[in-house]
Structure formats: structure tokens, C-alpha cells
Amino acid sequence: MAKIPSALVQPWPSAGSIGADRRGLLASGEGIYVTDGHGRKLIDGPAGMWCVNVGHRNAELAKVMQEQALELSYNSPWYTTSSPADALADVLADRAPGDLNHVFFTTGGSSAVETALRIMQFANNVRGRPEKKLMVSRQGGYHGSTYLSASLNGRPRDQDWMDSATHLVRKLSSPDPFRRPEGMSIEAFEDGLVAEFAALIEKERAERIGAFVAEPIQASGGVIVPPPGYLKRMRALCAENDILFIADEVVTAFGRLGSVFASRDVFGIEPDMITFAKGVTSGYFPLGGVMVSARLFEELRRSNHPDAMFAHGLTYSSHPVGCAVALKNLELLEGGILDHVNALSGHFQTSLKSLEDLALVGEVRGLGLMACIECVADRVSNNPLTLDLEVGKRIDAHCQDLGLLVRPLINMCVMSPPLTITIEQVDTMVDILRRGISRTMDDLVRGGLWKG
Known part of the structure; x- marks a missing residue:
């Protein structure tokens, strides 16, 4: 992603990068999508930070x-x-x-x-x-x-x-x-x-x-x-x-x-x-x-x-x-979006739950239109931090290449898209996650970080 000026200090920097931290630029958004500085159109998986509920660029x-x-x-x-x-x-x-x-x-x-x-x-x-x-x-x-x-x-x-x-x-x-x-x-x-x-x-x-x-x-x-x-x-x-x-x-x-x-x-x-x-x-x-x-x-x-x-x-x-x-x-929420969430949430949760057949996925859990895909690469030592970070970073990178913005919480992929997401868009999101996690599994095996 394109980089922002380092004069901007953003949340949660480490001491080694504070004041010099450069993060990815988002240029625009519409509906459930955002566009990054390279012009890539991405599903906004976390809806900003759980918040863009009615979607981007709402004219009303x-x-x-x-x-x-x-x-x-x-x-x-x-x-x-x-x-x-x-x-x-x-x-x-x-x-x-x-x-x-x-x-x-x-x-x-x-x-x-x-x-x-x-x-x-x-x-x-x-x-x-x-x-x-x-x-x-x-x-x-x-x-x-x-x-x-x-x-x-x-x-x-x-x-x-x-x-x-x-x-x-x-x-x-x-x-x-x-x-x-x-x-x-x-x-x-x-x-x-x-x-x-x-x-x-x-x-x-x-x-x-x-x-x-x-x-x-x-x-x-x-x-x-x-x-x-x-x-x-x-x-x-x-x-x-x-x-x-x-x-x-x-x-x-x-x-x-x-x-x-x-x-x-x-x-x-x-x-x-x-x-x-x-x-x-x-x-x-x-x-x-x-x-x-x-x-x-x-x-x-x-x-x-x-x-x-x-x-x-x-x-x-x-x-x-x-x-x-x-x-x-x-008014927008009560004008139909809440009903849409209640009608869609079952499909949303069931579709994401299907990712549990991937060996890297420990559990998929959630309610409504929020869910977490927790990846467990080391089930013996309960996920050492360095491996956790590597897992989340790689899944995020692969998913962005495929068209999905993920908010990795170390080894956990949190999905809370705009509430206006459709069934078809949910299916696309889950498909990208499956491919992103699968590519990460291949990376870890090749790098000797995980036996699979």
C-alpha cells in the first residue's frame, strides 16, 4: 500500500518506530469497499474499526x-x-x-x-x-x-x-x-x-x-x-x-x-x-x-x-x-439495515465457520455480523508470539493481494464488515479468506515454521 508521511503519529506505535511509522494509505471508499493508494479495491473486512456500519460514501x-x-x-x-x-x-x-x-x-x-x-x-x-x-x-x-x-x-x-x-x-x-x-x-x-x-x-x-x-x-x-x-x-x-x-x-x-x-x-x-x-x-x-x-x-x-x-x-x-x-x-439502520443484519447473520456465521476445515484454523466464532478466525500454528506451546505475528502478517498481505482488507489481531482475523454487505459479497469475502489462509499455510511449510 502507498505510504503516509511520517510526521503523522498513529495509534499503538512501538518505541523503535514512533515518529517514523509509515502505514498504508486508503484513498477512497464506497459501500463495503475501500481503495488503497495503488488503486486496489478491497472489501473493508473490519468496517474501519467496527464502525462504518452503513457503508462508505453514504450520501444521506x-x-x-x-x-x-x-x-x-x-x-x-x-x-x-x-x-x-x-x-x-x-x-x-x-x-x-x-x-x-x-x-x-x-x-x-x-x-x-x-x-x-x-x-x-x-x-x-x-x-x-x-x-x-x-x-x-x-x-x-x-x-x-x-x-x-x-x-x-x-x-x-x-x-x-x-x-x-x-x-x-x-x-x-x-x-x-x-x-x-x-x-x-x-x-x-x-x-x-x-x-x-x-x-x-x-x-x-x-x-x-x-x-x-x-x-x-x-x-x-x-x-x-x-x-x-x-x-x-x-x-x-x-x-x-x-x-x-x-x-x-x-x-x-x-x-x-x-x-x-x-x-x-x-x-x-x-x-x-x-x-x-x-x-x-x-x-x-x-x-x-x-x-x-x-x-x-x-x-x-x-x-x-x-x-x-x-x-x-x-x-x-x-x-x-x-x-x-x-x-x-x-433512521437508516431502522429503515431496513437491522432487518438485513438479522436475515444475513446466519449465512455470515455459517460461511465463515466452514474455514475450520483448514488445518491452520483453530476456531471460528462470532455473532451477528462480527466474527473471528483464530489461527493456531502451534497447538503445543499455545502459539508463541513471534509465530502468531508472522501468521497474521502473512494472511493480511495475501488477502490484500486478493481484494480483502483484514484487521489481524496477531493470529486472529476479525471480520466485521459494513452491515450493508450482501450474501454474494460475504461469499467473496470468505473465499478470499480461504485462499489467503491457504497461501499462508504453504508459506509456513516452505519456511519450516509449521509442519502443517
């Missing part, structure tokens, strides 16, 4: 963006509001589960999770419980790049060289059935996960734990779909112990699983807060937010500290252009 979203910028390009959320922000808040409150009928808008997923955690801290301070601040997350999870949100992250190596609020965070095991002990049933695995949380609550004491934060599906952790009853049981433990359940739906909301919010519709839970971003504008404008329980705010209003200030905000909270785009985006 572009028109709304222009019209709102000409009508009102900005307003200070400290002193005023805008019609799009007001309208979007009402629309989201109507669609959120349970009593989550308040929303605080942010600029993206990291700031949404950060805001949810600060709400938890503020609420406990106001209610006279300053010790109730511990945050529980899980290994394999990803929640953002701001200080508190990044402290929750449980992906390997993310925090090796970065400071975080480790004293405030406790981590549970990833609910990854593929990595459960050999011979253990899914039911026993689920029981063990729930028992682990119960034991943590007993050890740390419920009066010290403020929140449990969980992605319904661990996205960047490899599209980890938990055991069937896991989330409901974890939600029940939170309710029993007065621990806020924060569902991080930055990826799973706005159509990725066929619903506006997946917590209730897909997993049958009603959290205390839901964080969202990405698909809310299909990536056309930076916007995120936190849906908050009415009960939580009512408790604050009844407290003995009515003058306590929630000293938190963002210059671009409730941005009128972003909110206008989100309203139109939601």
Missing part, C-alpha cells in the same frame, strides 16, 4: 453533515444545547433497555467509558461511600485509551509499558470457551466464571466494589462470545451486591448484532449503564455516550449533597453535527 449522511454544519456548527454544552442533541437523547432513551433514559454524550468510546467510571466515582462520593471505587474487568477485554478506561484493559501486553490505575482494578478470567480447560463442559466453565466473581466479591467486599465493566462480546480480544447464561448471572451478582453493571457496547450497539442496543435484545440483561460510540454515526463523525439509569440519578438528587458538582465534561460533548448525523444514521 454526508448531506446531513453539511446541512447541520451550515445551520449550527457548534454550541457550548456548558451553557446551551442544540436541537439535534435534544432529539437524539430522546430517541436513544426510548430505545435503551430498562430505565436507562439519560445520556451523556462524549467524543468516542474511550471517553464514554471514562465518563461512566467517573459517574460511578461521583455517585459513591456523593452518597458517602468513598471507599466503593474498585472496578472489575476481565482478561482479554478492551475499553479504551484514556487513563481509567485503559486501566480496565486486559489484553496481553497493552499495559506492559503504560501506567494505569492498577490499584483500582481487579481482573477476572476471560469468558472464552475455546480456551477452557480440556474436558470441561461449557456449563461447568460458566459456573467457574461466576464462582470466580462471587469469590472476588467476598474477598474484596461488596462495599469496596463500585462497578463491573464488560463488553457483551469481547471485540478486540478476539470476538469472545461468552457462555449462554454468563452475562445474566454476572448481572444478578452485581444487583445482589449493589455493584453497578456497565455494559461496554461500543462495538455491539447500533446494528452489529442486529439491534440498536444488544444488552437486552440479544443477551437479556438490563445494565445500570451502557457505553456506546463507533456505529452511532457509522464512523462519519466522532461521537459516543453513556446511557445512565434513572434510578442512579434519582439517588443523587435525593442525597444530602445537592450542591456536589459533577466536574466532568468535554468541549465536543453533544456536538450538533455529530448528533444530527447519528439521528440520520439511526
